[in-house]
Amino acid sequence: MIKAFLFDLDGVLVDTAVFHYQAWRRMANSLGFDFTHEFNETLKGVSRMDSLDRILALGGVTLTDERKLELAAQKNQWYLDLVNEMTPADILPGVNAFLAQIKQAGEQGQPIKIALGSVSKNAPLILDRVGLSHIFDAIIDGSKITHSKPDPEVFLKGAAELNVLPEECIVFEDAVAGIEAAKRGNMFALGIGSPDVLTQADLVVPSLEHLTVTELLSAVERAQG
Numbered sequence: 001m002i003k004a005f006l007f008d009l010d011g012v013l014v015d016t017a018v019f020h021y022q023a024w025r026r027m028a029n030s031l032g033f034d035f036t037h038e039f040n041e042t043l044k045g046v047s048r049m050d051s052l053d054r055i056l057a058l059g060g061v062t063l064t065d066e067r068k069l070e071l072a073a074q075k076n077q078w079y080l081d082l083v084n085e086m087t088p089a090d091i092l093p094g095v096n097a098f099l100a101q102i103k104q105a106g107e108q109g110q111p112i113k114i115a116l117g118s119v120s121k122n123a124p125l126i127l128d129r130v131g132l133s134h135i136f137d138a139i140i141d142g143s144k145i146t147h148s149k150p151d152p153e154v155f156l157k158g159a160a161e162l163n164v165l166p167e168e169c170i171v172f173e174d175a176v177a178g179i180e181a182a183k184r185g186n187m188f189a190l191g192i193g194s195p196d197v198l199t200q201a202d203l204v205v206p207s208l209e210h211l212t213v214t215e216l217l218s219a220v221e222r223a224q225g
């Protein structure tokens with residue numbers, strides 16, 4: 001039986017995935033190369049330093065650790081310039097209605113706990129900017145984990161803090177690495193995006209606008225038999 005929903009942040013609750021893409025491209029451009037939207041899919045859900053390593057490898061650039069830290073800090077500053085302009089209006093379509101349905105389900109005798117499962121160190125700031133800090137029963141962010149997605153650590157810690165079993169959780173993810181993390185953690189993986197990209201997901205919807213809590217729980221029941 002499903003008892004908890006674990007939400008990724010960037011690209012699921014807010015559109016910061018686009019900000020990461022813009023800031024990383026700006027950094028790559030400053031080093032004399034560029035990368036595609038398809039390559040960007042491989043960065044989603046991956047920690048800041050691991051993302052930097054992947055981008056530098058793509059560009060064939062080798063740097064000292066000190067220079068890498070400088071570049072990561074520069075990218076983060078460009079990213080924060082965009083984040084600092086955010087308001088509650090930047091919550092993605094369908095999210096607030098979906099969160100209201102979770103609350104309603106609880107009032108109707110089906111309590112569902114919710115946690116954040118993000119590898120971002122900026123997650124608390126972003127939640128604060130869009131006014132979502134208070135809604136979670138547990139928040140696992142980049143400061144609480146040692147392994148980035150696709151390692152399941154972030155979601156397993158979320159389940160543990162909520163005191164539920166992995167198989168009682170649904171993970172909401174827009175990243176290939178995040179879906180893999182959910183599956184490795186033995187959780188139901190709901191993909192937000194395209195089924196052509198999120199091929200390992202148990203179910204994929206274009207956005208939370210296209211799903212109700214009742215439909216989701218029925219789909220999981222059917223899948224789990």
Ligand code: BG6
Nearest residue numbers: 010044045046047048120121122
């Ligand atoms: C993930 C994003 O949520 O957080 C990645 O999908 C990002 O693109 C990662 O690299 C780390 O984020 P931050 O905010 O700590 O640089």
Ligand code: MG
Nearest residue numbers: 008010011174
């Ligand atoms: Mg994401």
